[in-house]
Amino acid sequence: MATTDALTPERILEATEEVLRRHGPAKATVVDVARALGVSHGSVYRHFRTKTALREAVTQRWLDRTSTSLSGVVAGSEPPETRLRRWLAELFAAKRRKVGDDPELFATYMVLVGESSAVVNRHRADLVGQLARIIHEGLERGDFAPADASPEALARAVFDATGRFHDPAYAREWGDPGIDAEFAALVDLVLRGLRAP
Template sequence: MAEDGLSKASILDAAEGALRKFGLAKTNMSDVARALGVSHAALYRHYENKAALRLAVVERWMGGVFEPLGAVLAEEAPPETKLYRWLSALREFKRERARQDPELFAMYAALVAETAGALEGHARLLAEQLAGIIEAGAASGAFVCKDARQAAAGVFYAFTRFHHAAHAAEWDTPESEAGFEAVWQLTLRGLGAGS
């Protein structure tokens, strides 16, 4: 590939391939450059260092969740249904990633764990979507809450066990299914649904 035709997307594709081939600890900028047929200096014009490239890989991977979540947001449904489907879509997206490619998922989990700030922007966007659902529910009278953003933060953290990579080993257990439903019922009560 010519260095002048190098794109961030092609760099991220190559970085994922290198991570898959060499593993997290052994992958470096030279491996990515070699896969692209460019000098490693060309990569530094797009990413200042290996940490920045890793963060971009994680952000792109996590950004894939916004397609199924956006589809839920676009649905015409009661707020309780929309909230449940949104939480379920987030959970299912993460579970499918873990099932379909456990090795790469493990690398992503490690990248998230060691990359400071990797989740901040992602979590903020998720919280904004949740707040929107809760605000609409409060406006319609389906939910009773004074601060939709605070409620969204509480709901997000209450469901962390069902979508955060640190809990992936628990996701396909019967206890996880029952736990999800139990937290959902508690959430409905906390939001004053049906009050």
């Protein structure tokens, strides 16, 4: 079978994701991954130097799926304010979906957050960069007030301000009643802060 024969990083990531889904981050071992692929664990180590690197690669792929989907909103043609609202709403929705659909992968992600892994930092920087692009456009068009802060600093502030609705540390609260109203109130406040008078 030519398609499944070669042991590629891609195939290993696929198998690792599956193993993580089944066993969770605490129980999943490299030997499990090797077994799922029908190879020895030594072969897995040929492609990923450590177990940590493997976990990070899986998480990165998983997080990138969110970034990619959000970048569609950034590239949209609606006015910046609308895109910013949609972007924040979609980020919140995506995170909620991730907890609900993939609790084990979400737990893996939270392990990396706890270790403040480079992967998580890159993901955050990615998202803040997307925000900065929307805000930059809003400033240029005059929709947003030219505050004395740079688009990057504003983006960071918006990201921080909405942390309760995307930081995994708060995942437990995402099912609370009233959470949507609180999200709406916060987004309104932040957007009033950005908007030109």
